[in-house]
Structure formats: structure tokens, C-alpha cells
């Protein structure tokens with residue numbers, strides 16, 4: 097989840113003394129990079145995926161499933177037997193927030209050829225088998241976005257009770273600090289976010305009101321804890337720790353563009369897809385042992401790292417803070433970066449004016465300057481004691497400090513200093529899927545989208561405030577079937593700064609009702625098309641594929657992936673969120689009270705494990721794929 101240096105993180109009171117220093121040098125570091133590589137062209141298209149995993153123990157005797165807190169050891173073993181001895185090892189492993197999590201990526205990025213789409217699922221399978229092979233008996237590796245009983249009594253192995261004390265990291269009533277990765281960076285983030293905010297983070301997710309769910313839904317512990325009682329909303333599931341958000345698993349894709357302009361164009365175009373693809377990937381309906389009324393993790397993570405003070409959140413007049421800030425550090429993007437995007441930038445953008453002026457006078461254009469100046473309204477959450485005074489020509493830790501703790505739907509990534517890596521963009525909204533087949537399908541779908549966007553010079557831009565409205569809809573229960581999303585009607589009429597530089601005549605922002613450039617569409621229409629409304633992304637991808645040289649085997653693989661996306665969009669197949677809801681609803685122990693017991697959770701994970709390992713079919717979730725990557 098970001099830069100990982102070794103060192104001793106300072107506490108919040110110490111770190112904040114260096115906030116201006118980090119910002120000042122962060123900008124110098126950014127400018128140094130920019131000036132060296134701004135004109136770099138013709139980097140080749142490369143891309144890679146990141147899958148986050150949780151380690152789980154299936155206890156057949158007690159019929160319980162627990163998160164195993166030994167991600168650190170598993171990671172060491174995997175690195176020792178992989179990348180540390182073989183630079184060409186096909187997998188790479190990285191730490192993640194939870195001490196029960198690890199993250200896996202392919203050993204080398206994928207390139208631009210079509211046949212590489214045929215290797216994605218195989219590599220994911222390798223990762224799953226490799227990591228599974230170092231686990232203890234009864235333990236397994238899951239790609240499930242949110243652990244349904246995260247924060248419930250006894251959810252970890254070994255068992256730890258939460259210790260809600262000031263000196264702890266989370267001070268949580270539910271989430272023990274032992275469930276946080278042991279690398280000091282993660283507890284420092286957790287503690288310093290809480291201290292900067294001035295209180296614990298507060299996450300409230302609406303409860304799903306089933307037939308027997310108590311109404312109003314109020315939990316007993318609230319009477320014993322003043323802070324929780326104040327922060328918890330009625331009829332909501334209350335959570336109070338960073339782990340409830342950052343302890344979830346997702347699926348991300350990073351692209352290297354051929355130039356900075358192409359990266360900026362892709363950043364903008366893909367930003368419009370974030371809510372759509374997130375809704376299609378919905379996989380997290382349960383929180384802290386309850387059935388919720390949302391299907392996606394996004395808002396939960398957003399609240400779980402919200403370090404804004406009451407003043408910054410607009411609850412008190414500004415006195416000690418500089419800005420009113422409208423969103424958490426983990427949220428959707430606030431401005432487009434390409435010249436075509438400029439006129440759709442209709443969100444109130446808080447920026448650091450000094451940084452903005454400094455960037456302009458250094459020759460950076462307005463759009464890029466405001467993007468960076470917006471990221472830099474944040475404080476560094478922590479600073480490493482050993483990494484304060486740096487060589488700004490050759491190091492970029494201060495820039496990365498702020499960059500990597502702005503967790504937005506898209507991330508625009510300048511190359512690291514002195515590397516041969518190009519300008520990159522990261523696509524971050526997707527929830528992780530149960531099987532390698534599904535994860536490969538979502539990844540390939542997004543990569544293919546970038547290909548058609550670039551090849552056909554497509555334009556999906558709509559006002560950014562509409563993308564934000566889409567983000568809200570996307571997280572709602574069953575949004576993929578019921579949600580309506582703003583989407584551009586004519587994607588062939590637009591401007592393309594990379595490829596022709598001239599905005600087309602029709603590109604004016606029309607505001608008069610029926611003549612708007614965008615309209616509300618269902619996900620089915622967006623993906624599969626509807627006569628007279630929109631041609632559909634899958635038909636466009638198919639047309640692209642027909643014009644490409646693709647070997648038969650790869651084509652068959654891709655068609656299977658697109659079939660999954662198509663059927664998820666049409667409702668012929670369920671999302672993981674819907675499937676999990678149905679599993680719980682039908683479970684004999686479920687009392688229609690929105691409670692997920694240990695036994696229900698155990699049975700759910702047993703089934704998920706069999707499906708993920710290919711021991712059981714699940715046609716209602718994934719159809720009957722014929723791809724076999726073993």
C-alpha cells in the first residue's frame with residue numbers, strides 16, 4: 097500500500113514539526129524528476145496487477161474460521177525462496193496492512209502483446225499455489241475482499257483481545273493491534289492518523305434490515321463507551337479502526353504509458369470507469385459480523401484513514417488548521433489532468449497556493465500544478481527519523497510520502513529518480529474476486545479498455561462531480577443491477593491531446609437537458625450496449641479484437657473473460673457480494689437478523705475455498721469457464 101522504507105517512524109507530535117520541510121523538499125524532488133523525464137517518449141506499454149490475499153485458518157473441530165496473524169513470516173519465506181535467490185522468479189511478494197495479509201504481483205511486468213493476456217491467470221495460479229505451499233495444515237489463502245467477522249471476538253489466530261488504550265495504535269474496541277502488520281510503518285500510520293484527527297476514526301455502515309433485525313439497531317457496548325456512543329450512528333454497524341478498511345483486500349492494475357501526456361490522458365479516461373468497474377466487482381457486503389446494506393468496501397476504507405480534524409471536516413470553524421478539506425485521503429480523484437479534462441473539472445479543489453505558485457513558476461502547467469498542490473494540502477502522516485535530510489536530486493522519499501498516502505481511485509505516478517521506469521497510472525477501485533479466473537478477467541478487461549481508448553482515441557469524460565455521484569451509487573447494495581450511472585453518450589466525439597492535440601468542434605460542455613453529453617445508464621447498457629442509447633463497451637472491445645492478430649488460444653481465453661464481465665453486467669451471473677448474501681440468507685443457522693455467526697462464516701469460507709481451488713464449480717457466480725490454467 098505504498099512506500100516502505102526501513103527506519104523509525106516519529107510520532108505525530110514529532111512528525112508534524114517536519115510537515116513543511118517534507119512538503120518543501122517533496123516539491124523540489126518532484127520538480128527534479130519532472131525536469132529530467134518530462135520529455136521522455138516511447139516508453140513501451142507495460143502493465144501489472146496486484147492481488148491482496150488474506151491468510152485464513154479453517155478450524156474443522158470448532159467450526160470456526162480465523163485470520164492467521166503470520167503474514168510477516170509467510171512473506172519472509174516467500175521472498176527467501178523466490179526473489180531473493182532468483183531475480184527472474186515469476187512472482188513477487190509484498191507486505192500489506194493486516195498481519196494476516198500479503199500482496200502478490202507477477203515477477204516481471206506484462207508487455208504489449210496480446211498473447212500475454214493468456215499468462216495472467218496462470219501467474220495468479222502460481223502465486224496462489226506458491227503461497228499456499230508454505231502455510232500450515234488447515235490454513236489457506238483467500239482472495240476475499242472483506243472478512244465478514246473482522247473485529248468479532250476471537251477472529252484472529254492466535255487470539256488477541258483488543259486493548260482500547262491510548263498508547264495503543266488503534267485504541268479499538270474490536271481490532272487488536274496484533275492484527276496490524278508488524279513493520280512499524282503500519283502502526284505509526286494508524287496511531288498518527290488517530291492523533292492528527294484528534295479522536296479515533298469512525299466508520300458507520302448502514303445495517304441491512306432483514307425481517308428479524310432489531311429495530312432500531314443499537315448495540316449494547318455503546319452504553320459503556322462514551323466515544324463510541326458519540327461516534328456511532330443508529331441503524332449502522334460501527335467500526336473504530338484503520339484495520340476495518342485497510343485490512344480489506346483489493347485488485348489493482350498499474351500501467352506504464354509511453355509519455356507523460358499519454359499517462360495524463362489515461363488517468364482521466366480511466367477515472368470515469370472507477371465507479372462502474374467497482375460496482376461490477378462488488379464483493380464486500382459484511383462487516384463486523386453483520387450483513388450491511390452496502391456491497392463495496394470503498395467508503396469503509398475512506399473513513400478508516402480519515403485523518404482530518406473536526407475543523408477540516410467543517411464541524412468547527414477553522415482556527416488551528418489551514419483548510420476546509422472535503423474528502424478523506426482515501427477517496428475519489430478531485431481533478432482531471434489532461435487538457436481535455438479541464439472543462440470537466442467542476443469539483444471544489446482545495447490547493448496549497450504556495451506550492452501551486454511555485455510549480456507554475458517552475459514551468460509546470462496549471463492542471464498538473466493543481467493536482468500536486470491538492471495532494472500537498474495533506475500533512476505527512478509520519479516521518480522516518482533517519483530519513484529527514486535527503487539528497488533531493490537522487491531521492492524522492494518526501495514526495496513519495498505524500499503521494500503514497502493520498503489513496504485515490506486513480507494514482508498518477510512519476511518515475512522514481514534515476515530509473516528506467518516511465519510515467520505510470522494506477523487503477524485502484526476494484527474489489528478482489530474469489531478465483532484467479534475472475535481476477536484475471538477483470539484485469540484483462542481493464543487493460544483491454546486502455547487499448548481501445550488509445551487506439552480509437554475514445555473520450556469518456558463527464559464532469560467530475562458526476563463521477564463522484566457514480567461512486568456513491570456504485571457502493572449501494574446491488575448497484576450493478578439497480579444503479580443508474582452518468583455516462584458519456586458519444587465516446588467517439590471528443591478530444592485527444594495525445595494523438596491530435598485539437599479539441600473537436602462538438603466538444604463544448606452542453607448543459608441544456610437532452611443535449612447533455614452524458615445521460616444516466618445502467619451498467620448493463622454501459623457494458624453490453626442498448627440500441628439508440630450506447631453501443632456498449634464489450635461490443636467495442638470485440639470489434640477491436642477482431643482487428644487484432646490474436647492466436648486462437650488467447651482469443652478463447654479473452655472471450656471467456658469478457659463473457660464473465662458481460663454476464664455480471666446483465667445479471668445472468670451474480671457479483672460476489674450478491675452471491676455471499678444469498679449464501680448467508682439460505683444458511684440454516686441464519687435467523688434473518690443480519691447476524692453472521694461463526695458457523696455461517698466457517699461454512700462460507702469452506703465453500704469459497706473449494707471454489708477458489710477449483711474443487712467445486714459455482715456456475716451462478718462464474719458460469720462454466722473452460723479456461724484451465726493449472
Ligand code: GLU
Nearest residue numbers: 097098148342344345346
Ligand atoms: N487494501 C486497500 C484496498 O482494499 C489498498 C491498499 C493499497 O493501496 O495497496 O483498497
Ligand code: MG
Nearest residue numbers: 097148192199
Ligand atoms: Mg496493496
